Amino acid sequence: MISRGRFIRLGAALGSGAAAGALLTACGGAGSSAGAQKGGSSTKKTIAKAANVPPGSAVKFTDAGQPAVLIHLKSGRFVAYSAVCTHMGCTVAYQKSSGDLVCPCHGSIYDPAHGAKVLRGPAPRPLPKIPVKIERGEIVEV
Ligand code: FES
Numbered sequence: 001m002i003s004r005g006r007f008i009r010l011g012a013a014l015g016s017g018a019a020a021g022a023l024l025t026a027c028g029g030a031g032s033s034a035g036a037q038k039g040g041s042s043t044k045k046t047i048a049k050a051a052n053v054p055p056g057s058a059v060k061f062t063d064a065g066q067p068a069v070l071i072h073l074k075s076g077r078f079v080a081y082s083a084v085c086t087h088m089g090c091t092v093a094y095q096k097s098s099g100d101l102v103c104p105c106h107g108s109i110y111d112p113a114h115g116a117k118v119l120r121g122p123a124p125r126p127l128p129k130i131p132v133k134i135e136r137g138e139i140v141e142v
Contacts, residue, residue, distance in 0.1 A: 045141045047080065050134055058094035063130055063141070067091045070132065070139060071112045074099060078139050080130040081116045087123040101127065 047061045047070050058071040060083065067083035071094060081101070083092050090105035094112075100119065101110040108123035110116040116127035131142040 044135075047132065047139045047141060050078070050137050050139055053078070053139070056096065056099065058096075068130055069094055069101065069112075071101075073113050075113065077113075078132055078134065079112055079116075080132045080139075080141070081110075081112065081127040082130065083127070085123055086118075086125045086127060087121075092127070 048059050050072075053059055053070065053072045055072050055076060056074050058069050061068050061070060061080075063080075063082065068080060069083045069092070070078065070080045072078055083101070084090075085092050085103040085105065085108055087103065087106055087108055090103050092101045092103045092108070092110065094100075095102045098109075099113065101112055101116065102108070103110075103123065106122055107120065108118060109120040110123065110127050111119050115129065118124075118126060132139050133142055134140075
């Protein structure tokens with residue numbers, strides 16, 4: 001369900017790319033959004049050395065200037081997602097004790113082992129997935 005006020009803000013944001021950026025930044029805290037204009041090619045970006053991310057842990061990184069998180073699942077698989085909450089854009093954090101991604105703003109919980117599906121709202125949809133693979137012992141964005 002979407003509130004009337006939020007619907008109006010969303011409409012305004014869709015009408016202007018600048019407004020959409022401001023909306024995401026407004027809830028994202030002190031994070032920088034200015035890094036999106038970095039030059040250079042970036043077909044494959046190294047996120048971390050696999051050996052430095054033990055099972056059941058995570059590392060933060062940025063994807064196109066936005067917060068993201070790489071998780072080494074207890075099953076051994078590596079997965080990565082946008083860390084921008086699908087509710088109102090706060091940055092989610094990996095919770096080592098549960099293995100979930102948790103939003104500090106309104107308590108949404110995502111399951112990184114199952115496509116970052118929403119375990120608890122108000123988030124309306126899963127976190128966007130960031131494809132990664134292991135290359136020569138490093139986790140790289142595909
Ligand atoms: S912004 Fe994440 S739950 Fe509201």
